[in-house]
Amino acid sequence: MIQQSDDFKANDSGIATPSSVVDWSVLDDLKVLQKPGKPDLGRNLITVYLSSLPQLFESAKDALKASDGEALMKAAHSMKSSSLAIGAVVFGETCAELEQLGKANDLENTAVLMGRAENEYAATCSAFRDALGQKG
Amino acid sequence: MTDSTPSKSALRLLVAEDNPVNSALVEAMLDMLDYLDVVLVADGNAAVEAHKEQRCDLILMDCHMPDMDGYEATRAIRALEAGAVSNNNLQPVIIIAMTGDAMHDNQDLCLEAGMDDFLPKPFTIHNLDEVLQRWLPRQA
Numbered sequence A: 001m002i003q004q005s006d007d008f009k010a011n012d013s014g015i016a017t018p019s020s021v022v023d024w025s026v027l028d029d030l031k032v033l034q035k036p037g038k039p040d041l042g043r044n045l046i047t048v049y050l051s052s053l054p055q056l057f058e059s060a061k062d063a064l065k066a067s068d069g070e071a072l073m074k075a076a077h078s079m080k081s082s083s084l085a086i087g088a089v090v091f092g093e094t095c096a097e098l099e100q101l102g103k104a105n106d107l108e109n110t111a112v113l114m115g116r117a118e119n120e121y122a123a124t125c126s127a128f129r130d131a132l133g134q135k136g
Numbered sequence B: 001m002t003d004s005t006p007s008k009s010a011l012r013l014l015v016a017e018d019n020p021v022n023s024a025l026v027e028a029m030l031d032m033l034d035y036l037d038v039v040l041v042a043d044g045n046a047a048v049e050a051h052k053e054q055r056c057d058l059i060l061m062d063c064h065m066p067d068m069d070g071y072e073a074t075r076a077i078r079a080l081e082a083g084a085v086s087n088n089n090l091q092p093v094i095i096i097a098m099t100g101d102a103m104h105d106n107q108d109l110c111l112e113a114g115m116d117d118f119l120p121k122p123f124t125i126h127n128l129d130e131v132l133q134r135w136l137p138r139q140a
Helices: A024-033 A041-065 A069-085 A089-103 A110-132 B020-032 B044-054 B070-082 B104-113 B125-139
Strands: B012-016 B037-041 B058-062 B094-099 B117-120
Touching: A024 A041, A024 B020, A041 A069, A041 A110, A041 B020, A069 A089, A069 B020, A089 A110, B012 B020, B012 B044, B020 B037, B020 B125, B037 B044, B044 B058, B044 B070, B058 B070, B058 B125, B070 B094, B070 B104, B094 B104, B094 B125, B117 B125
Parallel strands: B012 B037, B012 B058, B058 B094, B094 B117
Antiparallel strands: none
């Protein structure tokens, strides 16, 4: 089973930390999809998430470097969708903002947002690795 | 269900979804709903090929996928069905759009492409069950 970290709570400092970036109740709610005797769904989803995110995040960074709004929108959309589906709400919301900027091809002011995304991405991956009992 | 309705396990469902987390979630939902014959693909081309080869009863089609999107894949499948004599009588398959954009014009695009219904994302197992129940009894 997943080792549940601290409950999701807003972080007063505004800095993403592993204990503040995941709403664990989302994964809790997915327990209704767990069939007896089947591999742990939560662990499976986290594993799939951790294996698919690095490529998407690189795509988003590449898109920004290339000033390619559409590519940024697509990568951010996919990261948003995955993140919100498993409770990575803080990073997911930032991805939603990146998606909108990509859609509007408004890339001039994305550096700050991308920096925030990077911080949240690292904290999210760390939280999920902790939950899986991995070092990371 | 009536006796003439095939059991869920006799139905083959195709899920075309490029997002691996969403794909795993839909697979888990279908498993929980006892749909046991589920084929997963990650782009439109693979969806068209999988349906040609495996004759699915229903397709859950993500609209936005790389290479060939869900709209184009649906049009390709409908074109194959229209030429059914030369394609071993490929019968019309039920295609349900999984769309993250609930705007009406997006739904219009789904219907214009030849999809039968749509399931706005994010959806719950209950939403999915409802849309499957709406369409699959017609397979009887």
